[in-house]
Structure formats: structure tokens, C-alpha cells
Amino acid sequence: MDRLEKLATVAKALNDTNRLKVLAFVDRYKEVCVCEVSDTLGFSQPLTSKYLKQLREAGILRSKKSGKWSIFSVADNYLIQPFLEELRKVEIPNIKKCARC
Known part of the structure; x- marks a missing residue:
């Protein structure tokens, strides 16, 4: 990919x-699992x-396996550093920890 x-x-x-x-x-x-993102x-x-998956395929996120769970x-x-700097100013809810993974 050029x-x-x-x-x-990345832009998409x-x-x-x-x-x-x-x-x-x-x-x-x-490091979060799918259920933590979903639940929160x-x-x-x-x-x-x-x-x-879209963010991982764009090279923005990476994942690793932990048992049967994927951790992102x-x-x-x-390329995403300017976005991250701005996103760090956005209010995000407190994480709902996953009891399953």
C-alpha cells in the first residue's frame, strides 16, 4: 500500500x-476487550x-489474543497522533470492566 x-x-x-x-x-x-467497549x-x-475491525484494518488499533478474547x-x-491529541480532550465515560475476560 503506498x-x-x-x-x-486512515482518513476513512x-x-x-x-x-x-x-x-x-x-x-x-x-487495553480493552470488545465487551468493555460495548458495555461502556x-x-x-x-x-x-x-x-x-475497521480501526484495526486501517492500522489505527492492534489486537492480541488473551484466551478466547481479543484485547485492543x-x-x-x-498518522493518528494529531487525532489522539484532540480526542484526549473529549469526555469519555468511565470503563465498565468486563467480568468475562
Whole structure:
């Protein structure tokens, strides 16, 4: 993927208020599972998974397996640093910790 395609992919992933909420949430809490994002932000689990997948495929988030759960964190991506700086100014709800993972 060339530089212009990568920029377009990142821009597309960040062009949604709900995905920005998810990114702000993951950035704030560092490592989260799907259910923590879903339960805290009030999105259905399938929709939350879709948002997380879109952000991961754009190189904005990364994931790792922990048992049967995927844990998400912000990837090292210089393209999103200005967005993260602004998102850190946005109010995010307190995390509802997942008892399942």
C-alpha cells in the first residue's frame, strides 16, 4: 500500500463519530476487550466488533489474543497522533470492566 492509499484508509476509518469514540476509549484505557467497549459506550457487541475491525484494518488499533478474547490497544501510527491529541480532550465515560475476560 503506498503512502496516499494509507492516508486514505486512515482518513476513512476516522471519518465516523462512533469510531472516533471507540478510538478515544481505547486510547484512554490502553487495553480493552470488545465487551468493555460495548458495555461502556452502549453499542451492540456486533457493531463494536465492526468498529474495532475497521480501526484495526486501517492500522489505527492492534489486537492480541488473551484466551478466547481479543484485547485492543492503539497502534504506533504517526498518522493518528494529531487525532489522539484532540480526542484526549473529549469526555469519555468511565470503563465498565468486563467480568468475562
